[in-house]
Amino acid sequence: GQVIHLADYRPTDFVLERVDLTFELDPTETKVEARLIFHRRPGADITAPIVLDGDELTLAGLLFDQVELDPSRYEATPESLTVRDLPESAPFELTITTIINPEANTQLMGLYRTGGIYCTQCEAEGFRRITYFPDRPDVLAPFTVNIIADKEANPLLLSNGNFLGGAGYGPGKHFAAWFDPHPKPSYLFALVAGDLGVVEDTFTTMSGRDVVLKIYVEHGKEPRAAYAMDALKRSMAWDEERFGREYDLDIFMIVAVSDFNMGAMENKGLNVFNDRYILADPETATDADYANIETVIAHEYFHNWTGNRITCRDWFQLCLKEGLTVFRDQEFTSDQRSRPVKRIADVRHLKSEQFPEDGGPLAHPVRPTTYREINNFYTRTVYEKGSEVTRMIATLLGRDGFKKGMDLYFDRHDGQAVTIEDFVKCFEDTSGRDLTQFSLWYHQAGTPLVTASGSYDPAAGSFTLSLEQMTPATPGQSSKEPMHIPLSLALFGENGGKIAPSSVDGAEYAGEVLHLTGRTQTAVFHGVGSRPVVSINRSFSAPINLHFDQSPADLAHLARHETDHFARWQALTDLALPNLLKAARDAREGKPVVCEPTFVETLIAAAADESLEPAFRAQALALPSESDIARELGGNNDPDAIHAGRQAILKQIADAGKDVFAGLYAAMATSGGFSPDAKSAGLRALRNSALTYLSHAEQTPARAKAAFDAADNMTDLSHALTILAHRFPDSAETGEALAAFRDRFADNALVIDKWFTIQAGIPGATALDRVRRLMENPLFKRTNPNRMRALVGTFAFANPTGFGRADGEGYRFLAGQILEIDGRNPQLAARILTSMRSWRSLEPTRADHARSALIEIERAPDLSTDVRDIVERTLK
Ligand code: BAL
Ligand code: ZN
Structure with a gap:
């Protein structure tokens, strides 16, 4: 494939007015007839031919305005269909027939078979594997879809939009017709046919319309779709309350399939899901599975507005829908569960997945300018960093300011295919703030490094904070401009209370957010009566690496007194990291590993602190991972030494906190039946981290095996099995547990x-x-x-x-x-x-x-x- 450049974008020469598709389904020979009505775009070259995209296609028939087209006027290859001598301005119709083989489609792009059903995946460029088409996101049209198939094998015939009708169709066959009135690009097309079970419900929208909700799963698995349905209804209500977004069709369907490349796909009115993000019950799903289902259901549903009603002009704009929709699903979860715990989980994920991407050979801007294969840009950078950039806009403008910008975005661009510039402009227009420098977050790859140092002047009652920013070189970008970095920042006094400075010089500081815009910047906080402990980048307000030399005593102070619980967790992590890095170095040199006492004491105190929610305490106890340590070490890494050092630290914490962990393990037992709610999940998480440490202290598989045998839910069962397998792989207990688990499931x-x-x-x-x-x-x-x-x-x-x-x-x-x-x-x-x-x-x-x-x-x-x-x- 050749390199595609953003700079080469230009609109199509032909406008697509309508799409009418007819599928005659067959496992190996499906006939697709596409009737496409076009007209030449006013102003376009009147001699230009139309060039449609294909991928491994064979043309089986071509009509122009219902009449067979003379071969001299077109040319078909597997990759394209070119038609010449087209009308200057009058609409014309192309009727294209292709024959495709769903059974042989192992790429799982286009129309394929999985578990005996027909299903599609078209994003990004799968539709061109079904028929020749202007397969790009800025070509939007209403679709009518007719599906003809064997009735017994395929009682269900589904596509996007609203159901028009169906009937018998010759011996043993039937057909169904669907119409989607909302113009959409081809990547949002979907078709599903087969024999599936269904869970049904309804949702009444804010304007009082009843929407039918259906989740299709394999027969017999219907009870395992109940949680997904519950999550869907909560998502629909939340999008109305928080963003004023109402659903816009009579029916919303989800189909779960077992062979799927992605997590799920937001096709208009007919989401297709990897079944791991639908199916759950206490016996088979962990708390993490439940949380993931809730997230993915919400994410795909939220795409109905951010992605479908307003879509991307071209694939360079992928973050327009993905970054924004991840932000929306993160906010949903924060509102439904615990905001700080969600933030901790998201930042952990960002640092362990996106930071290595941004710091390695695959680094690319959130809004790239070139690609060779768009499938490779469904990345942590586009999704998770894209969400962080959206979150920074919300931080800069405040909750109401952000809402105003979003309202304008929905209003101004509904029905359009737009760019990141269009999106940002909405926030500039509603807030009056110039976001030019801020927009570098979309264009410059790499994780900025902010270095901070502070000094307190008791005589003047002022605290001076010096900041410096540097964004490392990344592929194709050797030098970087300074970014606009919103740093949520607060000062804490010796008694633990917050100090509100009387004024600040040298930087904009409002609503506890300091705006770092220069390469270097010095902020002076006045009216500070005692030496403050500074908390920088609270709630992870900016996706940066921060170097700020704080003493273990200051970090311990923040871990105890910060009002932002994310920042408490960050302080605990900042206490842990130097210990883990030193442990890796010492282990490599064969030296004994010794933990710094303030860290161990502070961590155990947090674990035992009943004023903190259990899920938070579990997050605190889950130390940075081996790959986190490798990333912080930076280079010349030996995975064995990192592992050995980390294990030694875990053992020391376990020994020091044995009584606390034994107490937690006993106290955190959930009673009564299983509930997947966040609070119960938090209890299980803390109890299971206590079990992990106890196994380190005791150095035998006995307790984990007892937990495995006693478990009455998948969270506890799989956690116990993980301890057994990872810590005691050769024990008889582990062999027995692995076999029992396999036989049972x-x-x-x-x-x-x-x-x-x-x-x-x-x-x-x-x-x-x-x-x-x-x-x-x-x-x-x-x-x-x-x-x-x-x-x-x-x-x-x-x-x-x-x-x-x-x-x-x-x-x-x-x-x-x-x-x-x-x-x-x-x-x-x-x-x-x-x-x-x-x-x-x-x-x-x-x-x-x-x-x-x-x-x-x-x-x-x-x-x-x-x-x-x-x-x-x-x-x-
Ligand atoms: N659009 C691909 C799957 C997702 O991000 O929702
Ligand atoms: Zn998405």
Whole structure:
């Protein structure tokens, strides 16, 4: 594939007025007839032909205004259909027939088969695998869809919009017709046909319209869709309350499928979901699964306005819908659950997934300017950093200011395909603030580093804060401009109370937000009566790295007194990190690992503090991960030393806090029946972290095995199994528990994914042999993306010592897997390959092995564009 540039954007020469599709479904020979009505755009070149996109298509028929077109007027290849000599301004109709093979479609893009049903995935460029079409997001039209299929095998015939009607259609067949009145781009098209069970409900919108809600799942799994339905209704109500957004069709449908490349897809009125984000019950789903279902349901639903009603002009604008919609789903969860705990979880995720992307060879701006394969830009940067940028706009403008800008955005751009500039302009117009410098967040890749230092002048009663910002070079961007960084900031006195300065010089400081705009900046806070302890970047107001040398005593002070609980967690993490970094260095040199006492005492005090919510305490106890430590170390990393150092620290905390952990383990038991609500989940989370530490203190599998045997829900069961497998892999207890788990859940693929995930994460050099053996297990299915992600994905992304074993076998194994997967499903292969993004920060021997494995991939014949793009950028 060639490189696509944002600068080359221009509108199409032809306007699409209407789309009328007829599908005659057949597993291997589906006939698609597309009737497309176009007219030439006023002002466009009157000699221009129309060029439609295709991908692996064969043209089986072409009519122009209902008459067969002379072959001299068109040219068809698998990738395009070009038609010449078209009317100057009058509308004309092309009727295009293609024959496609859903059964052979292993890429899971376009129309394919999964679990005996027909289903589609069109974002970003899958529609062109169905028919020739102007397959780009700025071509919007109303769609009519007629589906004809065998009636017995496919009682359900679904597409976007409202149901028009259906009837018998010859012997053994029937048809259904759907009309979507809202003009939409092709990437939002969906079709599902087959035989599925359904859960049904209704929602009455704010203007009093009744909407039918249906969630389709495999027969027999209906009870496991109840939580998803509940989450959907809460999402619909929340979008009305918080953003004034009402649903706009008579029916909203979700279909759960088992073979799916993404998490889910927001097709208009007919979402298609990876079944792991629908199906849940206490026996089979963890609290994390419930939380993920709630998030993904909300996310896809919220796309109805941010993505569907207002869509992207081109794929460079992907963050316009994704960053904004992630922000919206994060806000939903914050309102439904605990705001600080949600913020902690999101920042952890951002730092462990997006920061390495932003600091490595795959770094790119939130709004990129070039791409070779758009599938590779569904990244943590576009999604999660995109959300952070939206959140900063909300921080800059305040809750009401942000709401005004969003209202204008919905008002001004409804029905359009727009750009990031259009979005930002709405906030400039409503607030009067110039967001030019702020917009660099969309255009400059890399995580800014802010260095801070403070000094207190008791005589003057003033506190001086010096700030400096630097954004590292990233691929294609060697020098960076200073950004507009909103830093939520507060000063705390010795008694723990907040100090409100009488005035501030040198920086805008309003509503506790300090605006850092210069490369260097000095802010002076006046009227500060005693030495303050400063809290910077509270709530993680900006996605930056902060270097601020605070003493353990000051951090402990913040951990106790900050009113922002995210900042308390940050202070605890800042106390932990130097210990973990030093432990990794000491372990590497064979020195004893010793923890600094203030850290251990503060952490245990937080764990025992009953004024703090249990979910917060569990987050505090979950130390930075091995990959977090590797990122902070920066380079020349030895995964074994990082692992050993971290384990030693855990042991010291466990020994020091044994009584506290035993007390928590006893006290946090939930009583009565299982409830997936956030409060009960918090109790389970804290109890399970206590169990983790107790197992470190006791150094035997006994307690975890007892917990495994006693568990009455999947959260406790899988946590106990993880402790057994990761800490005591060779024990009899672990062998027994793994076998019991497999036998109990052998017929539930989503639960067996947990069994694969837990085992793929077992640290140490033997992990690879275990993963190889598991791939031969009859419960493993190579063609299913969830299975592949659970086993190979977990091994590569989340097992630094196993994947990064010193002889390089882990990297070579991955290379082989990538090539094998690429032949079938390039999107999945490319995604799993991004696990190599931090290879340059390994110590030299491992880095050499990693490079060789990447070169092996690069040299393979017939690489997909997806994998070629990732491997070449990773090696550059
Ligand atoms: N649009 C792809 C799936 C999602 O982000 O919702
Ligand atoms: Zn999305």
